[in-house]
Structures are given as C-alpha cells and as structure tokens.
Amino acid sequence: MAKLLVIGGVSNDVLHLVDGSTHHVAGGAGLYVALAAARAGVDTTLLALRPDPMPAELEKLDQRLTWIGPSIAKAEMPSLEIRRFAGGHAELVRAYWGGDLKLSVAHLALLDTDFDAAYVAPLASDLEQKAFCDALRNRGIETLAGGTYARACQQSPAGVLSFINRCDVFFMNDNEATILYDSWQSQQLSSEQTIFVTRGATGATILTKTPPQHLLTTAVTEVDATGAGDTFAGTALATLLQGQPANAAAEAGMQAAGYVIQAIGAQWHWDIA
Numbered sequence: 001m002a003k004l005l006v007i008g009g010v011s012n013d014v015l016h017l018v019d020g021s022t023h024h025v026a027g028g029a030g031l032y033v034a035l036a037a038a039r040a041g042v043d044t045t046l047l048a049l050r051p052d053p054m055p056a057e058l059e060k061l062d063q064r065l066t067w068i069g070p071s072i073a074k075a076e077m078p079s080l081e082i083r084r085f086a087g088g089h090a091e092l093v094r095a096y097w098g099g100d101l102k103l104s105v106a107h108l109a110l111l112d113t114d115f116d117a118a119y120v121a122p123l124a125s126d127l128e129q130k131a132f133c134d135a136l137r138n139r140g141i142e143t144l145a146g147g148t149y150a151r152a153c154q155q156s157p158a159g160v161l162s163f164i165n166r167c168d169v170f171f172m173n174d175n176e177a178t179i180l181y182d183s184w185q186s187q188q189l190s191s192e193q194t195i196f197v198t199r200g201a202t203g204a205t206i207l208t209k210t211p212p213q214h215l216l217t218t219a220v221t222e223v224d225a226t227g228a229g230d231t232f233a234g235t236a237l238a239t240l241l242q243g244q245p246a247n248a249a250a251e252a253g254m255q256a257a258g259y260v261i262q263a264i265g266a267q268w269h270w271d272i273a
Contacts, residue, residue: 011077046069084224133167
C-alpha cells in the first residue's frame with residue numbers, strides 16, 4: 001500500500017450556507033485531503049498541529065489515519081469563516097491561522113517513516129509551502145503534490161506559481177486557474193507535471209504536456225460544497241498512487257466530491273463504517 005504524507009491544517013470553521021443557515025464544523029484542507037486519501041485506500045499520515053484538549057469532533061480523525069504533530073492550545077486552533085454561494089463558489093470572510101503559523105519544516109523531524117508521496121496543503125503562506133517542498137525533496141520523497149486557495153493566488157501569484165513548479169501534481173479550481181494563467185482551458189504544460197482544475201458542476205480539466213482533457217461530472221443536489229476540492233485532491237492523488245491514470249483519478253475525485261457536497265462539512269467522511 002502506498003504511503004502518503006499530508007501536511008496541512010485542521011480547523012474549527014464557521015460555514016454560512018446558501019439557505020441562510022450557519023454551522024460550526026471541523027474543517028481544514030489538511031483534514032479533507034487526508035481523510036479522502038485514506039478513504040480511497042492509501043496509508044495516510046497527517047502532519048498538523050494537535051489541539052489540547054482535543055475537541056470531541058476531531059477525536060474521529062485519530063481513528064481514520066495517523067495524525068502527528070505538536071500540541072497547541074485550543075485557543076490557537078485555526079478558524080476559517082466561509083460564505084457559500086450557489087454553484088460551488090465561496091468567499092473567505094475571515095481567516096485566523098492561529099497555531100498554523102507555528103507549523104514548520106522542523107516538525108518533519110517528528111516523522112519516523114518513509115513516504116512514497118507528500119501533499120502540501122494551503123498554509124499561512126506560499127513561503128512555508130515552498131520550504132516544505134524543498135525539505136521533502138531532500139528527504140527523498142519522489143512525488144510532491146499541493147493545492148492553493150484564491151486569496152493566495154490574488155496576493156502572491158508569483159509565489160504560488162513558484163510553489164506549483166516544485167510539485168509533480170497540483171490541484172486548483174477554475175477561479176484560481178483564471179487568476180494564475182491566461183487561457184488556462186487550452187494550457188499545455190512544458191514540464192512532466194499534472195495539474196487538475198476542478199470546475200464545480202461542470203466537471204474537471206487535466207492539464208499536462210498533451211492537450212487538456214475536459215471531463216464531465218454527474219449532477220447532484222448540493223448542500224455544502226466546502227471541502228469538495230480538497231476531497232477531489234485527496235481521492236485523485238490516492239488513485240494516482242495506486243497506479244491509475246490521470247483520467248481515472250479525476251473520475252474518482254469527482255465522484256467523491258459529489259458525495260461530500262451532499263452533506264454539511266466533512267460529514268460524509270465521518271460516516272465511514
């Protein structure tokens with residue numbers, strides 16, 4: 001079984017949904033990617049700071065995968081406030097990074113095993129993401145993957161592009177791709193790299209050295225699209241690590257994302273028997 005390391009945050013989030021309701025849920029890109037990869041059949045370790053005392057809703061995370069990281073006070077738990085709109089679009093209303101600002105490459109010393117691949121989730125800055133990529137390469141990890149978010153693309157497009165160039169596989173949505181690239185729908189890469197662009201209800205696009213592949217998805221009733229992109233990423237990356245081609249990875253990612261958006265927060269992930 002392939003071994004995957006996910007580096008990224010776990011947070012206490014506030015979601016404002018399209019129907020006007022507000023929900024407090026466990027979230028974080030690291031949480032969604034790691035849970036999705038584990039559910040897709042990869043031996044997954046999450047490197048993220050751990051709150052002490054542990055909130056009851058996060059105790060389940062330890063039951064799903066290996067979670068390693070130093071302790072932080074509950075008050076240092078990162079927290080995002082997200083407003084959802086129809087069609088899978090969202091606005092980041094407020095971001096408190098809390099203890100995530102303390103997550104650094106020094107914490108890689110806590111790991112006592114080797115990994116086949118690593119995923120660097122969105123962190124407080126693209127500088128930290130790049131530092132992790134460089135340190136992971138030095139550890140001999142062959143496959144590096146990562147993700148971003150719209151505000152980082154707007155504030156530091158050059159930094160995000162530099163991070164992307166360090167990765168073998170990258171995940172973003174169509175809004176982020178539009179910020180970073182001109183005419184991304186027809187983009188062909190110059191390197192041996194794969195970029196997955198999720199397009200909500202429209203499907204997903206795979207960018208490589210060959211012409212882009214545009215894949216359609218099956219329509220479902222959307223309740224909450226939070227974590228859909230990260231669920232896609234974790235599932236698709238796990239599928240790639242199991243030897244499947246990029247189109248099969250995208251299909252698996254879209255199916256998993258379709259499931260997760262039919263519930264609030266990460267409920268689909270927690271409902272594993």
